[in-house]
Amino acid sequence: MFQNYTATTRPEDGPPRLRALRHALQGHGVDGFIIPRADAHQGEYVASCDERLAWLTGFTGSAGFCIVLPDRAGLFVDGRYRVQAKLQCAPDFTPVNWPETKPADWLCDTLPAGGVVGFDPWLHTPDEIDALEKGLKGSGISLQRMENQIDAIWNDRPAPPSAPAYAYPEDLAGASAASKRRQVGAALATNDQRATVLTQPDSICWLLNIRGADLPRLPVVQGFAIVHDDGRVDLFAPPEKLAAVNLGSDVQIHPFEAFEPALRKLAGPVQLDKGSVPLRVLDILRDCNTATSFMPDPCQQPKARKTPAELAGARAAHLRDGAAMVEFLCWLDAQAAALVARPDHVLTEIDIARHLESCRHATGALRDLSFDTIAGSGPNGAIVHYRVTEASNRRLIPGDLMLVDSGGQYLDGTTDITRTIAIGPVGGLEAACFTRVLQGMIAISRARFPRGVAGGHLDALARYPLWLAGLDYDHGTGHGVGAFLSVHEGPQRLSRISQVPLAEGMILSNEPGYYREGEFGIRIENLVTVRMDPAPEGGDPRDWLAFETLTLAPIDTRLVVPDMLSADERAWLNHYHARVVTALSPLLPENARNWLVAACKPV
Incomplete structure (x- = not known):
């Protein structure tokens, strides 16, 4: 259960692997090759056998790609990962600020006309390649589909995952797999579609009420599925993985090798999600003159809108997880006090991550972490998706800010919580910045908005207190979360x-x-x-929505500058803390309960 905090890649591995790739490309008549952080299923997470980008570059972030040319290798990373990329990669890989710099623009600046860049069509979506081809129009640079060139040189590539699948309880899902299949089939028929192709594992697992262990921290089975307009499903995955699951007579299981032949036999129109299906699927259908239509994955919306049973499970999971967090925070506070009192006391980031995991494990309900714990102290906390290793492990010192972003996978729900904790007294700048971040979080928590409002309309509420001081952050304000599925779930986002x-x-x-x-x-x-929210007295008679906070754990008020808070912000914080005490106290031992009451004193 416990994480192995050792580096899986080394910067010095990159240069010889880069030379081997360039040598392989010379034999294919191409000038470059694109290596995305993606697999054929086009989800956010990949199995170890598909970690091609990390294997080549050393970069282990969850988003990005590399374009290798004869004289340079551009590593495209967004604002979350720029510090991390500098630390993990050899100088042979040049970080490129993406999406500010588009790959087509970079290629036009670095590759002469007539250049050819190869790519694996299983690892890119039609949207990605369409955008790249549009950007290259008129440049004389062309793209070429080809076999994956990393696979040809990765001699010790791990085997594909082989964990068995298992049924997900219908009482936790709140709907049977048969009813979900009928729902998706009816949606296809309404749109005059004969079938749709699903490649993302969380959609398939949601649809069939199954779970697995094919990806780190994500309880899914990797596979492909063809859903027909009558609700029948052809599932393509190793049959031995599904031997213990009864999917019913309307779900036929086939090996992976049968997927391409099945695509070639489909009668159209076939609905495809242009942003998630591999380009190779579209190529096959077009080769067969099968009509296709581009529409969103039909599982996305119903999967995102949790059933009452899933919401009840989420609340139960957050209660359990909140109690574990309080026991951890109580322990960490005692450790911080020891650091201040005794200079010889040693506390490291790995100590913190391991103790937090042990607190969750002690609930007896933890199935896995929902992602590798981010435990960044001092300067490491500025690396947005920092992952501590034995090489980076930092010893805490008084005055540090300790950022801990973590979560658990429980059968009834997926959790994700971040708390920033003071390790002894901290400076005024840190407290002022913390308070502005808190104000933004409270603004989202208190938001009321009419139906039809999207996350893009609300994002600025969280940033406004920071913007007033000329500050900002380079990641979204929020992502969707699944029900014992992916901790990052679309399509909803803040x-x-x-x-x-x-x-x-x-x-x-x-x-x-x-x-x-x-x-x-x-x-x-x-x-x-x-959730639905009653219309305010005197307000417009329309549908109003608001947020219910699920997470229950104290916020470090020692970092709050009370005079910066408005009366409404102070009231929200005090009410939230009162709710935390009421909900979690019955679940805690006496020492943690006493600590919680003190930590949640009104400000």
């Missing part, structure tokens, strides 16, 4: 680029932050769910 309307039952994170490179990082995160 992000300036999201146009998906929020709807009842959706679960999202609310996590503004602030990061000062080389000094400290701050993030405060609760999970919230969208």
Whole structure:
């Protein structure tokens, strides 16, 4: 259960692997090759056998790609990962600020006309390649589909995952697999579609009420599925994985090798999600002159809008997880006091991550972490998705800010919480920044909005207190969260680029932050769910929505500057802490209960 805090890649491995890739490309008549952080299922997480980007570059972030040319290798990473990329990669890989710099623009600046860049069509979506081809139009640079060139040189590539699948309880799902299949089939028929192709594991597992262990921290089975307009499903996955699951006579299981032949036999129109299906699937259908239509994955919306049973499970999981968090925070506070009192006391980031995991494990209900714990102290906290290793493990010192972002996978729900904790007295700048982040988190928590509002409309509420001081952060304010599925679930987001309307039952994170490179990082995160809200007296008679906060754990008020809070903000914080005490006290031993009461004193 416990994480192995050792580096899985080394910067010095990158240069010889890069030379081997360039040598392989010479034999294929191409000038470059694109290596995405993706697999054929196009989800956020990949199995170890598909960690091609990390194997080549050393970069282990969850988003990004590398374009290898004869004289340079551009590593495209967004604002969450720029510090991390510098630390993990050899100088042979040049970080490129993405999405500010588009890959087509970079290629036009670095590759002469007539250049050819190869890519694996299983690892890119039609949207990605369409955008790249549009950007290259008129440049004389072309793209070429080809076999994956990393696989050809990765001699010790791990085997594919082989964990068995298992049924997910219908009472926790709140709907039978048969009813979900009928729902998706009916949606296809309404849109005059004969079938749809699903490649993302969380959609398939949601649809069939199954779970597995094919991906780290994500309880899914990897596979492909064809859903027909009558609700029948052809599932393509190793049959031995599904031997213990009864999927019913309307779900036929086939090996992976049967997927391409099945695509070639489909009668159209076939609905495809252009942003998630591999380009190779579209190529096959077009080769067969099968009509296709581009529409969103039909599982996304019903999966995002949790059933009453899923919401009840989420509340239960957050109660359990909140109690574990309080025991951890009580322990960490005692450790911080020892650091201040005794200079010889040793506390490291790995100590913190391991103890937090032990607190969750002690609940007896933890199935796995929902992601590798982020435990960043001092300057490491400024690395947004920092992962501690034996090489980076830092010893805490008084005055540090300790950022801990973590979560658990429980059968009844998935949790994700971030708290930033003072390790002894901290400076006025840190407290002022913390308070502004807290104000942004409270603004989202208190938001009321009419139906039709998207996450892109609300994102600025979280940033406004920071903007007033000329501060900002380079990640979205919130992501969707699944029900014992992915801790990052679409389509809903709290992000300036999201146009998906929020709807009842959706679960999202609310996590503004602030990061000062080389000094400290701050993030405060609760999970919230969208609910109906009564119209205010005298307000417009329309549907109003609001957020219910699911996460229950104290926020470090020692970092709050009370005079910066408005009366409404102070009232929200005090009410939240009173709720935390009431809900969690019965679940705690006496020492943790006493600590919680003190930590939640009104400000």
